[in-house]
Amino acid sequence: MGSVGEIKSVFEKSRRVGGKGLRLQEMLGLFLKTVSSLERVYICVDPMDELLPQHRSEFLRALRQIIQEGQNARLFLTGRPHIRGELDRHLPEGAYAIRIVPAQGDISRYLTRKMDDDHARDPDLMTQNLKDDIMKTMLEKTSDM
Numbered sequence: 092m093g094s095v096g097e098i099k100s101v102f103e104k105s106r107r108v109g110g111k112g113l114r115l116q117e118m119l120g121l122f123l124k125t126v127s128s129l130e131r132v133y134i135c136v137d138p139m140d141e142l143l144p145q146h147r148s149e150f151l152r153a154l155r156q157i158i159q160e161g162q163n164a165r166l167f168l169t170g171r172p173h174i175r176g177e178l179d180r181h182l183p184e185g186a187y188a189i190r191i192v193p194a195q196g197d198i199s200r201y202l203t204r205k206m207d208d209d210h211a212r213d214p215d216l217m218t219q220n221l222k223d224d225i226m227k228t229m230l231e232k233t234s235d236m
Contacts, residue, residue: 097124119153126161139170139178147174151181158183198233202226 098121105117126132134157136142142150157164168178175188202225209216217225 097121115149115153119156123157123160126157126164130163132161132164133167134164135167137169139168140174141170147177148181151178155181155183193233195230195234198230199226202229 101117101121134154136154139147154166158166166182170178172190206217206222206225
């Protein structure tokens with residue numbers, strides 16, 4: 092059930108038959124077999140919002156199938172708030188959402204450190220005005236979260 096030998100055999104067969112490799116449904120079937128042989132499986136996807144929108148729906152449908160058929164599978168997804176509606180449409184009810192907002196001080200320290208690193212590599216990389224504009228804009232954007 093989902094053994095390494097079985098997975099290897101399916102991959103080799105797919106190369107011989109079509110030469111294009113496995114399709115999503117074939118991969119999903121193998122994954123579900125493997126998942127069912129385990130006591131508990133945790134799937135972590137970080138960050139969902141960076142998945143191309145044209146592929147995200149298909150990926151979310153596959154995750155839903157994994158959850159429904161593999162009762163022992165648990166998901167942990169991260170992403171920006173703008174994809175919450177899409178997650179709600181594709182995943183089963185009862186999912187929990189935890190909103191995590193970075194502290195302004197943490198953002199400021201991180202940006203300062205990164206800009207200082209850039210300055211150490213190339214002092215002519217940016218002016219103080221540019222640094223100030225970056226800091227101001229980033230802090231404004233994150234305060235809207």
